[in-house]
Amino acid sequence: MRNNVKNLLSLTALGALALTGCSQAAAPSAPASSARAEAKSSDGSGVSAKPLTSAELGPRLLDLIDLGSDYRVKPETTSKHDDMAVVGCPALEKLGSGPADGSLDFPNQAKVSFTYASKDSDLSEEVYSDTEERISARSREIFTAMQSCPKYQMVSGNVPIDVTVQKVTTPQRGDEQWGHVLTLTAGGRPSVMKQIAVRSGNVLIVLSGSPALVDAHVDEALAKALKTAG
Numbered sequence: 001m002r003n004n005v006k007n008l009l010s011l012t013a014l015g016a017l018a019l020t021g022c023s024q025a026a027a028p029s030a031p032a033s034s035a036r037a038e039a040k041s042s043d044g045s046g047v048s049a050k051p052l053t054s055a056e057l058g059p060r061l062l063d064l065i066d067l068g069s070d071y072r073v074k075p076e077t078t079s080k081h082d083d084m085a086v087v088g089c090p091a092l093e094k095l096g097s098g099p100a101d102g103s104l105d106f107p108n109q110a111k112v113s114f115t116y117a118s119k120d121s122d123l124s125e126e127v128y129s130d131t132e133e134r135i136s137a138r139s140r141e142i143f144t145a146m147q148s149c150p151k152y153q154m155v156s157g158n159v160p161i162d163v164t165v166q167k168v169t170t171p172q173r174g175d176e177q178w179g180h181v182l183t184l185t186a187g188g189r190p191s192v193m194k195q196i197a198v199r200s201g202n203v204l205i206v207l208s209g210s211p212a213l214v215d216a217h218v219d220e221a222l223a224k225a226l227k228t229a230g
Contacts, residue, residue, distance in 0.1 A: 049202050052129035057110035057203075060127050060225040062217065067114060067123075074113040074122070089152035091145040104142065104206070106130045121210035123217065127225050132202040136176065139204050143178040143197060154184070161186045173222050174200030181211060200226040 011105040017213060086092045106128040113124040128135065147167060162185045170179035175197040184191045195208035196218050206224040207214055 007229075019189045051108050051131060051202055054108050054110055057108060057127045057129055057221045060227075061110055061125055062114075062123075062207075062221050062224065063112075064114075066224070067219060068215065070117055071114045071123075072117060074115050075110070076113075081099050085155040087155060089145075089147040089149035092152065095142065095145045104128055104138070104204070106135060106138070106204070116210070116213055119210070121213055123207070123209035123213040125207065125221055125225075126206045128204040128206075129202050135202055135204050136199060139178075139197065140176065147178070147180060159186055168194065170196055171198065171218060171222060174198040174226060198222055198226065 017152060064073065104126070108129040109126065111124070113122060115122055122174045128203075130138075149165065151162070152162050154163055164183045166181045166183075168179045168181055170177035178197045179195065181192060181194050184193075192211060193208060194211040194214040195206065196214060197204065197206045203226060205222060207218055207221050
């Protein structure tokens with residue numbers, strides 16, 4: 001079965017499209033190990049902390065001061081990929097057919113992407129906020145679906161992309177964590193990307209990109225994004 005997944009985990013879609021363009025840039029990964037704990041309010045009262053606004057999330061992102069002169073900011077892309085489809089993974093197909101098209105559709109968000117100049121490798125960071133209950137439930141739904149199939153296929157237009165997913169360990173930060181390495185192969189050209197996602201209270205951070213860059217900056221990214229998570 002082939003379903004349209006307009007924003008199917010934008011993290012994965014962007015990596016897949018980069019690959020079809022013969023780019024060696026990283027491709028989004030999907031979470032692996034989850035704490036699967038029930039969402040609970042930070043004060044134990046049963047009432048979630050107020051979500052952070054997009055303006056409040058922006059300063060939590062990595063910037064060039066954090067990363068150094070070898071990095072440059074990539075322009076934000078606003079293109080949509082309505083022809084992206086998933087084949088051979090029922091959980092992702094079902095997720096992609098839902099009203100939110102499998103996206104991290106939280107209203108409050110901030111995003112940034114970088115290129116590491118000397119190696120033409122990418123690093124992307126996304127930070128989201130909502131009520132603790134909603135952000136926990138939606139993140140768990142998406143990331144569980146992403147890790148449910150070790151192999152499947154994505155199709156962009158007429159280009160088939162073979163996908164393999166390998167779960168990896170994650171930093172033990174926050175309330176829930178997911179991590180994996182994703183390998184996308186199109187026309188015999190593999191592209192590998194790592195993704196780490198951590199939820200702490202009502203904040204979710206997703207760091208994805210070339211495995212070496214994710215490993216080099218994940219602790220710094222988590223410390224900055226989650227230092228005042230509610």
